[in-house]
Amino acid sequence: MLDLRRLRLLRELAHRGTLHAVATALNYSPSTVSQQLAQLETEVGVPLLEHVGRRVRLTPQAQILVGHTEHILERLEQARADVAASTEGVTGTVRVAAFPTAAYTLLPAALTRLAGEHPRLRVHLTVAEPEQAVPALLARDFDLVVAEEYPGRPRRYDADVAELLSDPIRLALPAGSDPPPAGQAWVMEPAGTAARDWAVAECRAAGFEPDVRYESSDLLLHVRLVETGHAAAFLPDLVWGGRPPSVPVRPPSAERRIRTVVRRGQAGHPAIRALRQSLAVIPSRSGRSGSAPARSSASATSS
Template sequence: MFDLHRLRLLRELKHRGTLAAVAAALSYAPSSVSQQLSQLEAEVGVPLLEPVGRRVRLTAQAEILVAHTEAVLERLERAEADIAASLTDLTGTVRIASFQTAALALVPTALGLLRDQHPRLRVHITHMEPQKALPALQARDFDLVLAEEYPGNPNPRPAGLEQENLLDDPLHLALPPSVDAPDTDGPTAALRSLADHPWVMEPEGTAARHWAVALCRAAGFEPDVRFETTDLLLHQRLVEQKHAAAFLPDLVFSGRPPAVALRQLPRGQRTRRIVTVVRRGRSRHPAVLACREALRQAATPPPGQAPEGHGRPAPSSPSMP
């Protein structure tokens, strides 16, 4: 029988890419990780790693082992969830990664609900953008990730992750005070009026940037992106100070009236979807269920009250197999 600890090291190498990264993540010496993987190779009887320059990559046989290891770890997580569900008190630690606007608008309220309902549950929050947080979720650095999906830009659907819709967050064109774009001209005309104006957008490689640039190109121009940041509060401030135009979601206002003029976007481009993502084996753990429920309550206004600073709850339909 293969050693599970060594199999987990092989799996970590697949997700983290280098022996040094595995050692850093698990607080091991790199030489110890290398020695353990060499012992695993001896157990299996075939090479598991092959050199590629200064790095190593998994062989086909190693990939087979990792796939089986994923299944074993998923089953163990389900066992952990069953044990937790058999207890009357919810304890332990749950680790959540969230992007900025959800962390500001939803997480504090959710934390308050969890503190009142499950005082012995420890919740750790890390600010991290989805493109980094989702791979970290697969690597078991987090138990739950708050992520966003822009129109026409769904997140990758890795095997073993389950996604649940949380909120539909309206998106707007934010106009600097020096720009006049009457609503009567229509959404595309409002966009074109900013063709020669500086823009602030999220960095290249992000889903938000891909969506924003495609939207401008569809309106017939290439945006002059002078400012790049994932900080949407800075986006808002740059618009307020007449430095740039931007696309801003409702969540960035956190219930306060917008300080900038907003215009509607073209049809089909008016909302982003906020989702929670967990590993399949972790999805029924009571702590994860409690966190998802608290986030749903934070995203849902009381009956008869309009949402403050964020959009409407999204239909809940898991979309990752």
């Protein structure tokens, strides 16, 4: 009989990459993790780890075990969800991760709605970009992630995904700005993010290389730099929180898709359903759902 606790340690190692990271996440010592995995190897009867320099790598047999462990944990989460659905009221704690703009504009109203309808439900919110939040969801650090997806840059989710809204993205220029976008300084999200890759591709499609002088994942800083005349930016409508834009904006260049992501085993949990429903109400109230098709990137940027 294989020990489920040891199987979970192996799965954690597959997600987190190092014994130290597993130990930190689970409040174990690295030596305890190593000993438990060694006992699992004895139970299975084949090597599960290979040493590569100072790190360890899972063997093909370990990957097989991790796949089965994922199915077992998913069924256990489904069992918990079914039990919770059979009881009265929505209780417990939901750990949520949301990218900054969603955390600023969508979550406060959703939390207010939840407090009125499900006062015994506790929500823990962490601001995190999807690049970090989605892997952490699969590692069971979060229960729900609010993620963004830019045109032509789809994310692959090994999870349950629900569409939340379409968020138009507009070119924003400083007030009274004479130079065209090609002559502006720009503020963009950090290099390597989907938002940055999309924005640079938009500029190149319009025939110029953007002069990116400012980098930040905080879109409120982007707004401030445009307001004070220091930079041009691509700003999604969500950043205004339903208020009129404070800077000149042009027609949408494109739309980003905003989705909620949960592990498949938790999709039916009453707490997850309640939170998703509360988030879904917000876009419909602000009139953002069902946005019109986006215009082509080149025409929006060079007009």
